[in-house]
Amino acid sequence: MKGSSDEDAVSSRGYRDIYDELNATFESQLTKDLAWREKVLLRTLDMFRENHDAWTSAVIADLGGGRVRAVMEIGTVCDEVRTCISHLRRWAADRPASLGDPISELPLLDRRVVRPAPKGVVLVLGTWNFPINLAFVPLIDGLAAGNCCVVKPSEMTPRVAALTATLVHRYLPQEAVRVVNGAVPTATALLRLPFKHITYTGSTAVGRIVMAAAARGPTPCTLELGGKNPTFVDASADLRLAADRIVVAKTTNAGQWCVTADYVLCDAAVVDEFGKRLVEAARRMLGDAATQKGDGADTARQWYNRIVNEQHARRVLSLLEEDHGGEVLLGGAEEADVKERFVPFTIVKDPRRTSRLLTE
Template sequence: MTSTSPAPALAPTAHEADATDQIDLGLDLDLLRRTARDGTTYDLAWRRAQLAALRDLVVEHEDEITEAITADVGKPALEVRLTETSAVVQEIDHLLAHLEEWTAPRTVPVPAVMRPATAEVQLQPKGVVLVIAPWNYPLQLLLSPLAGALAAGNTAVLKPSETVPRVAALVERLVPQHLGREVVQVVTGGVPETTALLAERFDHIVFTGSTRVGRIVMRAAAEHLTPVTLELGGRSPAFVDGTMDLQVVARRLAWGKFTNAGQTCIAPDHVLVTPEAREPLVEALRAAVEEFFGPDPQRSGDLGRVVDAGQHARLVGLLDGHGGQVVIGGQHDAADRFFVAPTVIVDPAPDSAVLGEEIFGPILPLVTVADVEEATALVRAGEHPLALYVFSDDPAVRAAFTTGTTSGGMTIGAPLLHIAAPGLPFGGVGSSGMGAYHGRASIEELSHHRSVLTKPATPDTLRVVYPPHPAWKQSAIRRVLMPLRRPDVLAPVRRILRRG
């Protein structure tokens, strides 16, 4: 989950670049590499112990974690429980429950001409994994990838965002209390520290942040041919056609959009709505906002705040230049911890910034579209979104989005939920990211897939391919490896084409 600028800019000046060489990150990468290479981490008991220790860190210090996140991000305490601490604990528990199954070698069939032999795919730890986290979900997006890295038998370096200094300091203090320095190390700081960190060689990098910074991370990783998992952003659209109960749709949209004050990468960025559904949806959204946050959302204890002055100013700029009609909200108050009211804008100008960039705040544009064809065309015209939401009971509409668009994830009938389903990989596509994690996908992503084939010495069936190759042997090899006649699998297709 990311913002338009949730991670360090990673674009140092010449002076900063020179200073980077002088930065002492306090890292002992050799220690981490030794742990990853000496065979210790292959032991499932070791992996379970690390996951259990990480779980204890979250559970035993939940109050401190909640206070730090609330202070840094302005997130209500219950929201911290729902989207941060419990999310990490559930991920760890899911990994622990399936660890043996998901890490076991996978047997694959061997061609008849190679038998007797066996073949399997072994999942090996990659080594040292670097996790760079953003500020909007500062615990979940730091520790969930860490859980996957540990489950896969890796060691790790954590880099929390400098935008959340209390969380970063807490992580720096708590990690050594629960996880040995030979297993996990923490680096704090801003652009110079992150730039210096990226100059080091890692065996995998997991980065959550903006697309712009993702490119910088990928360029740095390329210097060492390091594989990356990039969880980036994008304008995740929703579609509403009025065939579902609009009161339910509105409550779900309001929940998905205004959780964490809209600072969620997979929050509905904007809604594509058909003409007949637009006005009823506006009224239902108005009722949902009041139901959730009362007649004066600024007084609600359940509405989060924008993280800082820079993000607040950016959102106010979007409100000032949208060119549409504000039908709900629109109020903002920088003095009140950067408050921005839940806001709905109908039909902003097509060239306005609110329709040109990821909003990442509590502003929801409604864009009128004629039908599902126009909606899917608009989705296809932009970059592939990280998430896509379809609110329709029409099977043809659902199918149009399923087959006619591409997105990192998709939920029909609700926002956000696909990220919480433990069996579903979470990741982007194109400019919204690459790679995926969560549950089994984390172990698959953060492991090397080694192919292993075993063939006994006797009988030595390979003698048939050893030189010399007299005519009879050449003929036999050709018949076995490249038979002249095979079943024509394309015959049915050819028959259809001939009839057409």
């Protein structure tokens, strides 16, 4: 599938033209109208309701797995639209400044207010692990606030990126919203433009690049970056419940999200029993590696999905192939299939603290 924007072939001048057109719309005051914003938000909801199967199919094609994960992601976007519509007029209303000085104690005399105002043209840099949510939630919030928006979906999820370009062009006003598809050169060219706000979700390394580019403005940024997330299990825990919850959290999107349970710190008094509980929970919920892989499976029932591409699958596999010093309780490198982007759910007990499993 091919999107309406043509990727890296568009010159920086072309991106500047897009920016100028959106900025002209913003300067016209059109987006400040609350009724206009509500209408655009409702069209966004229509875009997902009327094309639900197309969105679901695109996510499955890019990330594998079943319908549950795709439907869940689409649901978060629709919920965001409904929330913005419900609260839009209250959020946009004047409110007392409450500056804390003596005149603030005289409400009948203090007429100073804070008046929320849109910023202008904003840039949304989407990412691949939740390619619908992390492109559209910032877009929805930006439109609700009265901004014009440029969205660059991740090139690593090409079906979702192409569908985003096609449907945004069909449903949303082009004078206020544009989709630009492409890879690193496209993002680099966009970051040279004088956006009034930038949102980015992804790695810390790329986050630094975005922040450095924004500093030339200076342009405010909203960055959501990855990290290492510990989960604590002490001797007082319900070990079965803890294991069930950790397996669900870790296997959501095959572990490819920034707030997943990255590693477990467990009380030594219960670590062996907890390890058994984790293995039991994983086998009960996911089955063996063949079941997790889901070849020929009913997508309505499948949960575990694939790594986004071969490069990332190879990187994850390399963490298991190194001499990490731990005991593999479940899964492992032998059952992986890089060509199919499949890495089985794997549990490693007590890897070395300096191993890549605990440092990347």
